[in-house]
Amino acid sequence: MGAAVVATFMGLALLRPASREKAFDLRLGQDRCRRCNMIISRLEYAAGIILSESGDWHYYDDLGCFAQDYVEFESGGRTVKDSKAVDFKFKKPIDAKTAFYVHADPKVLWTPMSYGFVALEKAEDAREVSEKYGGEVKAFEGLLEWARKRK
Numbered sequence: 214m215g216a217a218v219v220a221t222f223m224g225l226a227l228l229r230p231a232s233r234e235k236a237f238d239l240r241l242g243q244d245r246c247r248r249c250n251m252i253i254s255r256l257e258y259a260a261g262i263i264l265s266e267s268g269d270w271h272y273y274d275d276l277g278c279f280a281q282d283y284v285e286f287e288s289g290g291r292t293v294k295d296s297k298a299v300d301f302k303f304k305k306p307i308d309a310k311t312a313f314y315v316h317a318d319p320k321v322l323w324t325p326m327s328y329g330f331v332a333l334e335k336a337e338d339a340r341e342v343s344e345k346y347g348g349e350v351k352a353f354e355g356l357l358e359w360a361r362k363r364k
Contacts, residue, residue: 234263234268234294234295235263235268235269235270237261237270237297237306238270239253239256239259239261239270239272239299241253241254241255241256242254244272245272245274246272246273246274246275246278246325247262247271247272247273247278247282248273248278248279248281248282249274249275249278249326251274251325251326252274253272253273253274254274254325255274255325256299256304257299257300257301257302257304257331258274258275258276258299258301258324258325258331259272259273259274259298259299260272260273260276260278260279260296260297260298260299260309260332261273261279261296261297261306262279262282262283262286262293262295262296263293263294263295263296264286264291264292264293264294265291265292265293265294266291266292268294274325274326275324275325275326275328275330276298276314276324276328276330276331276332276356277324277326277328277329277330277359277360278326278328279296279298279309280330280356280357280359280360281360281363283296283357283360284357284360284361284364296308296309296310297309298312298314298332299332300312300332300333300334300338301315301331301332301333301338301342302333302338302342303334307332307334309332309353310353311334311353312332312333312334312353313332313333313334313335313336313338313339313350313351313352314330314331314332314333314339314350314351314352314353314355314356315330315331315333315339315342315343315346315348315349315350315351316329316330316348316349316351316355316356316359317329317343317346317347317348317349318346318347318348321346321347321348322346322348329348330356330359336350
């Protein structure tokens with residue numbers, strides 16, 4: 214009886230997909246922005262997108278690059294499977310769709326491509342950053358709306 218149970222579990226394990234979704238594994242100083250081709254050197258401004266058909270992360274050095282590609286993918290009929298932004302304060306990947314975005318004058322809030330956006334996981338952190346840099350807090354849809362207007 215014990216061998217049959219072990220064999221069943223082994224068989225079930227073989228039915229599982231061989232690999233899981235790839236982790237957000239940005240390599241600073243090596244990976245390039247998909248949109249502008251700059252080497253990504255600052256984690257706190259970075260983001261990434263996985264498309265359903267590819268399974269590979271597309272990385273971005275600036276949230277403005279990320280937002281413009283996101284909108285172009287959507288309007289081109291491609292499906293975004295997952296998206297991450299890096300929290301400006303804690304420098305960790307967060308869900309881009311639930312993040313809070315601060316948009317400020319890039320002369321005051323520097324970003325790699327001078328779009329002036331940073332992402333934060335918590336609303337109170339976003340309020341603090343917006344007050345410090347004289348910016349405006351936006352939801353994910355506000356970030357995408359900014360990108361749609363740039364077309």
